Amino acid sequence: MRLRSLTVTVPLFLLAACASAAPPGADLPDRSSYGLFLAGQAALNDGESRQAADYFDRATDVSAQPELLAERAFTAAVLSGEIERAAEIAPVDESASEGAKRLGRLVRAVEALADGKGETAYTLLTEQEIGFPHRTAAALLTPWAAAAAGDQLAAIRRPDVPGDRLVQYFGMLGQAYQFERARRYDEAETDFKALTEGAEAAPMLVVAHGEFLERRGRRDEAVALYDQALASFPRDTALTEAKARAMARRSPPPPPTVREGAAEAILTPAAAMLAARQSQFALAYVRLALRLDPDRVDAWMMVGDLMGAAGDLEAARAAYERVKPDQPEYATAQSKLAWSYQGADETERALEIARANASNGDPVALLTLADLLRTNEKYAEAIAPLDQLIEASPAPDWRLLFARGAAYERLGDWPRAEADLSAALELNPNEPDILNYLAYGWIDRGERLEEALAMVQMAVDANPRSGAMVDSLGWGYYRLGQYDRAVELLEEAVELEAGDPEVNNHLGDAYWQVGRRDEAVFQWRRVLTLEPDERMRRDAEAKLASGLGPQPRVAAATEPALAPTPPSVAR
Structure with a gap:
């Protein structure tokens, strides 16, 4: 999966050179801007959105027809996370494409929210419908803009987009939060219960409901809710952390602020776009979420995954490194960081990160270390972390037994390999x-x-x-x-x-x-x-x-x- 919209195979440095190859005094503004445009497009195709934004800006400055480049400059600014700049140059002219104008209004609304201008944000989202493909994001964002504008009645109104189950489902989550913010706790609980009925409710929704119960002082009910979900999702880190917190009677997280709630609302369509392989839209939404909530860990993890898939390893690694050691997602982020080095054939660096990450016995880190060691044919060393995982597992896990059996097989120890593989098959x-x-x-x-x-x-x-x-x-x-x-x-x-x-x-x-x-x-x-x-x-x-x-x-x-x-x- 790459962030590609146009295949350009000429190296970036050659395309950039086109912009400066004319002799001194030559009157070739269009050719110069065209070279910068090609360099910007190539950078955008390769996931280097910050560099693309720079090329497009320079092309606009020298072009005889800057409006032709404005949309590309806007897109690159959004993808690179320069949301303030993107809001300034968002297309509004009739000559701009409808898709760019719709994204532009969404970007301007987010920037207004981030800047504390709730009424402006609400007006941008409601005075004219923001259509496909940004209708879902706009609908989920609107109640939070209303809350920022001080319009409580509009804030608690559940968004409605006929036929859009994402809006129906996550609009109810937003409404539950808005009811809680308005201290209408019974109505909030009705929404939370509706979202978490059944054994297969999504873990994030269960955690949201459980946190609400904890905030209401009903920790035992929260633990029971977490236990029910863990029966279906035994390895979910968020559920495990939530249960441990509730049992230890530690303080639960407060309900989301307006900006935090708005960030979560826009991450929902980001995940949907990612699942639909619409990588550029997904990255754009994640960047908007981070403008609202710059410390949101899951958003940084998504940036890392998207930039890594696009081939921009420097940006991917910078995103993973935003996750700090005291955060629950740290082991996962470090694992992704290690794999980024492995993918670039920097094996020793990958193993160095993985070994340090696994030093405290975290299961995710141990599994990453074992997998990297096996990938690099260090089968004897891979046995130790697999032993730790198998011994610590509350129930036998066929995947771990299979991995250890494969490592023993590669070492030529068939009796042990056969025992593990047979146990896994059983x-x-x-x-x-x-x-x-x-x-x-x-x-x-x-x-x-x-x-x-x-x-x-x-x-x-x-x-x-x-x-x-x-x-x-x-x-x-x-x-x-x-x-x-x-x-x-x-x-x-x-x-x-x-x-x-x-x-x-x-x-x-x-x-x-x-x-x-x-x-x-x-x-x-x-x-x-x-x-x-x-x-x-x-x-x-x-x-x-x-x-x-x-x-x-x-x-x-x-x-x-x-x-x-x-x-x-x-x-």
């Missing part, structure tokens, strides 16, 4: 990844072949487009000596995973067994071009050098450092 008997991984371990060792083949068939039935799983099935038939069937399946696996060295190696072996020797040699040579691990490289080279084809493999237990390449997870 907890989740229909999980395709476990079925495939455990069965492949048996198949590659020539053990329990009929049982293993049936397990892999279940995995393939669940994921027929998984090349790794189809390969496992083909390799099972190979081990049973059914080479014609093995060839059919392994050819299908290579089509699905053309760049996987293990799949190509298996197909070469199967070709050899059915007499297709030239094709087998081609596959083994191809294996050497696909960055195989040391065991596989030696295997392919030996077959090519000897001309004797596949030979019985030494048992994996005698060569622990070169255990068979596992299916699915390692690929």
